[in-house]
Amino acid sequence: MDIYSLHPLMPEIVLALLGLCILMLELTSMKKEYIALTAMTGTLAALYFLRGSSGVLFDGMYQADGYSNYFKLIFFLNLFLSILISIKYLEVEKSSHGEFYALMVFATIGMMIMASAENMIVLYVGLELMSLSTYVLAGFLRHDSRSTESAVKYLLMGAFSTAILLYGIALSYGSTGTMDFQQIGLYINSHNLSGNPVVLLSLVLIMVSFSFKVAAAPFHMWAPDVYEGAPTPVTAFMSIGPKAAGFAVLGKVLVMVFPSLRSDWTSILIVISVLTMLTGNVMALVQTNIKRMLAYSSIAHAGYLLLGLIPGNYESFAGMMNYLFIYLFMNVGAFAVIISLRSAEFMGDEIRDYAGLAKTHPVMASLMLVFMFALAGIPPTAGFIGKFYIFSELVKSNYIWLTIAGVMFSVVSAFYYLRVVMYMYMRPPEREVVLETTPPLNLALFIAFTMIILIGVLPQAFISHAKNVFFTMYQSLL
Amino acid sequence: MRFDYPILSILIFLPVVSGILLIFVSRRFERAIKWFALTAATLTFLFSLPLFMNFDKGTSRMQFIERHAWIDDWGTSYFLGVDGISILMVLLSTLTGILCVSISWYSVKDKVKEFYIALLLVEGFMIGVFCSLDLFLFYIFWEAMLIPMYLIVGVWGGPNRIYAAIKFFIYTLVGSVLMLVGLIVLHHVADTFDLLKLMNTQLPYNLQLILFWAFFAAFAVKVPMFPVHTWLPDAHTEAPTAGSVLLAAILIKMGAYGFLRFSLPLFPQASVAMAPVMLVLSVIAIVYGGLICLAQSDLKRLIAYSSVSHMGFVTLGIFAMNGYGVQGGLLQMINHGVVTGGLFLSIGIVYERTHTRQIADYGGLASVMPIFAAFFMVFTLASIGLPGTNGFVGEFLVILGGFSRNRLSGVLAATGIIIGAIYMLWLYQRVFFTSVNERIAGLKDVSLREGLTLLPLLILVIWIGVYPDFFLSFMGTSVNSLLARLHQGPLDQSNVMNGVISGAGAFVK
Numbered sequence: 001m002d003i004y005s006l007h008p009l010m011p012e013i014v015l016a017l018l019g020l021c022i023l024m025l026e027l028t029s030m031k032k033e034y035i036a037l038t039a040m041t042g043t044l045a046a047l048y049f050l051r052g053s054s055g056v057l058f059d060g061m062y063q064a065d066g067y068s069n070y071f072k073l074i075f076f077l078n079l080f081l082s083i084l085i086s087i088k089y090l091e092v093e094k095s096s097h098g099e100f101y102a103l104m105v106f107a108t109i110g111m112m113i114m115a116s117a118e119n120m121i122v123l124y125v126g127l128e129l130m131s132l133s134t135y136v137l138a139g140f141l142r143h144d145s146r147s148t149e150s151a152v153k154y155l156l157m158g159a160f161s162t163a164i165l166l167y168g169i170a171l172s173y174g175s176t177g178t179m180d181f182q183q184i185g186l187y188i189n190s191h192n193l194s195g196n197p198v199v200l201l202s203l204v205l206i207m208v209s210f211s212f213k214v215a216a217a218p219f220h221m222w223a224p225d226v227y228e229g230a231p232t233p234v235t236a237f238m239s240i241g242p243k244a245a246g247f248a249v250l251g252k253v254l255v256m257v258f259p260s261l262r263s264d265w266t267s268i269l270i271v272i273s274v275l276t277m278l279t280g281n282v283m284a285l286v287q288t289n290i291k292r293m294l295a296y297s298s299i300a301h302a303g304y305l306l307l308g309l310i311p312g313n314y315e316s317f318a319g320m321m322n323y324l325f326i327y328l329f330m331n332v333g334a335f336a337v338i339i340s341l342r343s344a345e346f347m348g349d350e351i352r353d354y355a356g357l358a359k360t361h362p363v364m365a366s367l368m369l370v371f372m373f374a375l376a377g378i379p380p381t382a383g384f385i386g387k388f389y390i391f392s393e394l395v396k397s398n399y400i401w402l403t404i405a406g407v408m409f410s411v412v413s414a415f416y417y418l419r420v421v422m423y424m425y426m427r428p429p430e431r432e433v434v435l436e437t438t439p440p441l442n443l444a445l446f447i448a449f450t451m452i453i454l455i456g457v458l459p460q461a462f463i464s465h466a467k468n469v470f471f472t473m474y475q476s477l478l
Numbered sequence: 479m480r481f482d483y484p485i486l487s488i489l490i491f492l493p494v495v496s497g498i499l500l501i502f503v504s505r506r507f508e509r510a511i512k513w514f515a516l517t518a519a520t521l522t523f524l525f526s527l528p529l530f531m532n533f534d535k536g537t538s539r540m541q542f543i544e545r546h547a548w549i550d551d552w553g554t555s556y557f558l559g560v561d562g563i564s565i566l567m568v569l570l571s572t573l574t575g576i577l578c579v580s581i582s583w584y585s586v587k588d589k590v591k592e593f594y595i596a597l598l599l600v601e602g603f604m605i606g607v608f609c610s611l612d613l614f615l616f617y618i619f620w621e622a623m624l625i626p627m628y629l630i631v632g633v634w635g636g637p638n639r640i641y642a643a644i645k646f647f648i649y650t651l652v653g654s655v656l657m658l659v660g661l662i663v664l665h666h667v668a669d670t671f672d673l674l675k676l677m678n679t680q681l682p683y684n685l686q687l688i689l690f691w692a693f694f695a696a697f698a699v700k701v702p703m704f705p706v707h708t709w710l711p712d713a714h715t716e717a718p719t720a721g722s723v724l725l726a727a728i729l730i731k732m733g734a735y736g737f738l739r740f741s742l743p744l745f746p747q748a749s750v751a752m753a754p755v756m757l758v759l760s761v762i763a764i765v766y767g768g769l770i771c772l773a774q775s776d777l778k779r780l781i782a783y784s785s786v787s788h789m790g791f792v793t794l795g796i797f798a799m800n801g802y803g804v805q806g807g808l809l810q811m812i813n814h815g816v817v818t819g820g821l822f823l824s825i826g827i828v829y830e831r832t833h834t835r836q837i838a839d840y841g842g843l844a845s846v847m848p849i850f851a852a853f854f855m856v857f858t859l860a861s862i863g864l865p866g867t868n869g870f871v872g873e874f875l876v877i878l879g880g881f882s883r884n885r886l887s888g889v890l891a892a893t894g895i896i897i898g899a900i901y902m903l904w905l906y907q908r909v910f911f912t913s914v915n916e917r918i919a920g921l922k923d924v925s926l927r928e929g930l931t932l933l934p935l936l937i938l939v940i941w942i943g944v945y946p947d948f949f950l951s952f953m954g955t956s957v958n959s960l961l962a963r964l965h966q967g968p969l970d971q972s973n974v975m976n977g978v979i980s981g982a983g984a985f986v987k
Contacts (some may be wrong), residue, residue, distance in 0.1 A: 214536065388658075395659070
């Protein structure tokens, strides 16, 4: 095989080398900062190779195109920002750096493989690489029982969902005799299998499995415990990366593998998305731990993202991708603030701990204010642009009641996001909170803030980007 | 009318950018921050004067138009302009901006920097609401304003401020998101957010009806109309003085403005069909709001409920859908801003000295603070609608409009004025006359700064009261073209004035 033909795979290769390299560096007694710096440089290098990488590999099992590249961009940014916010956290926890970054890198490779998979086997390989790495990451703080508990829960639930996925894959292979996405779709279509119960069951099982991955109700139970217990940077990493990967696969599988069962998966998605928005938003109202609240808010956001899948056309998918891109910055920003409150003797993850932050640390409080209003979807922040895109595509496909449900749930969400603001601005400080920020953490905060305002005020470039990249894939399908 | 420079953008972004610049000033320089905010607000006001002077009263077309590409994919552009309906609101906003900075000079002691940032942001966004001719842009300003307003009520407000702030935020947001859905539907049907293009689109009646109610949700909460008014007493009462003034003078006008700018021209048939419902709601607001005032023991709460009643006049005028009514409603928007703004400012002035809002804690204030009592008297009389004050002209036109539309609504609205006289005069009596309450003995009368804050509003009360034509002439043409859209007869400008004069004559006799 000609080495040159691996060109579309270059980002993954560079990342894999980076992961190995970090593991080696950990063995040498190198300064911790340099390991983080290597990880960041490597990520940026891989990002450079992402530009213009496109093509089909391994007999059509692996495809780098606009669609997958858009998700890969999200994964890279997620990795980069997660590394930025990890450095301080790991120092506070006195944890080792090398393995941590390496695992993040490997998880990211898994996500990239998922986004590029054109074949059930490849999809499965990517999913496992991502999942196994994140299980370990969730339990990275060995001395912390909450972290361990979170890892075990995540592993068990993850194993279940993987088994369900395998069952779904087996059923579809059994009825069509192929693993290739497009071939399965064509087979189902040409043999009129859309009413076949086995195919339908396969669809349901695959959707259930990915509902686990993106933490959609009623398969969300693991998320709050895992998010609360896992190290905070891992929570930030997990609430975007695997979710985005899950949506990448869902979008692709639904459109490519099951186009003839569209009415079935649309109705399933409607039920799941409404349930997800309901559970996430209502449960978030009563949380006192901010990580747990953000876990439920992340469930709620999965609900909005599912709304983007329902119309099933390329504009609505672009809306969903645009929302993920925006959600990345809002979420990382919020978690970066949480990490900045963490110090050796102070956990800082209760909402109460934010009381009076505006008085003691006005800059941090105002950043958190922006992130909270962005998550609530209030203009002129990016959160509004994201929601607007999804909702307007829903209306165009005549799902008016679903849109009304969506906007009403986002009103509910304003209530708990505003509670954080209320504690910061309208309550007197309860105790002395010492902020420990580092330049990388500040950089992450700066990037998140800038992007939220920039996309909020001048969204044109970002919208057309999401639309254009997706258009290429959709055209190739039609 | 066009200028060489983008005057409306300057009006919007001068306060906004000043607010953003303040973020970078250390919070230790309180004096500098205050002066900076005052300068920004004053400059904004000065910039709004050329708008006033160069406005062409002879056309109903949009003036001072600015248009730039913004989000092409969604068919929305940065599109600004004013006409006779919005120009006075813009001016009222810029004027109120200065007064709010000035009145908060000493009363805001905590988080001074953040307060002025929020204040300037609100001012800019409010002006943005009144200038936007693109529905998407309008929505952005409409919602963005919630964030600083929420903070103003919640951070610098009274004891129950947190509850009031969240109530205000959630109420408004529920209305707004329903409008958002309506807006998306409208965009889906007409494929544009451009107000002028939308005005030329004839929508099917059923769709108009749905959209009318979707927009109604947002506007009715803001006004606030009868069933959804309950956020207002809490927010007004708990907000700091500047917040109450902003809420009363500008924010709740945005709802009425929304009806005039969007609901009536975009959904004309639905508006005509739904007008009876709106009239009923307005009359209920007038009478019910007035009656509740009689039972209030809290100064600010009383004025807050009187706003419900007065805004009922505004919506009554708008949905009377004749020349008198709409012009009266528009003028009443300005009047209410001036008068209630003045009342809230006045209450802020005594509250700063006594730290109580209970009417029972006052009494005999007229002998302690005579100048203040005179100011308050004028605003009280204007609120009642005494001839010679602005309140008379506005309420009279509205009642005239309401009467010719539906007799009963006119009659009931007139009862509202009587109730208004009862609660306002009774309030004045309890606070300013009777024996001097010892809690307020020895209070200092208004300072120069406070007097200068109240003076512009006092001048407006008399000016509009004596020579309303100056202000009515701004809106006449635009109102006529709006009414023409509603398929009703146009209105002769001189008729309005004749109506006022003969009405005043009858009143005096």
